[in-house]
Amino acid sequence: MGINNKLRFQCIHCGQCCLDQNTLVNTTYIDVLRIRNGLNLTIDEVIEILGFYVFDQAPSVNEISRMVVPPIQTEQGMAFVGLKKKPNGQCFFYDIVKERCSIYAFRPGFCRTFPFTFTILKDKNKKKSEISIFYTNKGIQYCRGIGEEYPFIDLEQWINLGREVIRDLSKNNQLTKKWNSSVKNKRISPSARNYVLTIFNLE
Numbered sequence: 001m002g003i004n005n006k007l008r009f010q011c012i013h014c015g016q017c018c019l020d021q022n023t024l025v026n027t028t029y030i031d032v033l034r035i036r037n038g039l040n041l042t043i044d045e046v047i048e049i050l051g052f053y054v055f056d057q058a059p060s061v062n063e064i065s066r067m068v069v070p071p072i073q074t075e076q077g078m079a080f081v082g083l084k085k086k087p088n089g090q091c092f093f094y095d096i097v098k099e100r101c102s103i104y105a106f107r108p109g110f111c112r113t114f115p116f117t118f119t120i121l122k123d124k125n126k127k128k129s130e131i132s133i134f135y136t137n138k139g140i141q142y143c144r145g146i147g148e149e150y151p152f153i154d155l156e157q158w159i160n161l162g163r164e165v166i167r168d169l170s171k172n173n174q175l176t177k178k179w180n181s182s183v184k185n186k187r188i189s190p191s192a193r194n195y196v197l198t199i200f201n202l203e
Contacts, residue, residue, distance in 0.1 A: 008146065009146050009150055010150040016143060026108070027082050027083060031108035043200065048084070049083065058077060072195065073180045075190050075191055081195075112161060113162060114136065116139065117136045133155070
């Protein structure tokens, strides 16, 4: 991982990641609970801040298997769950006046790890898998906190965060599989309220 020690980044609160119209902030159920508890939200308020982004065309099993956060079954079809966006495309929680995220302390893992992405390096001879860290394509595209003028990242700190987020993603994927299976077998109606209730019941 020596080459990763050359990564430079410092958040300068430029807001580009919050303002990009084409960026969807996927949320895990752990993210949803963190925001719910941080803001002390009711179920209706949680539904209000989430977006259920339905696919125009249902993804194939192969396509779903390659997704970091797989979609859930909804009343309208397969959909990604993420933070709601305002009509102008910016994040629901971005304060344009203060130029700050209004839920920074309990923002989703997607936001906490930006502009980086992580890959698990599996080794059968090691008990604990190593994790590699890279800039995301979107990070390279518009993050103003990447550059030679900024300090090298604390690699250990970021790797630990990456390991935590990967663990959360794994837990979320297990929930998604159970949810989709329950919907398929007609054990539950795929409404937004039922999905959020399912999340609430995990606490």
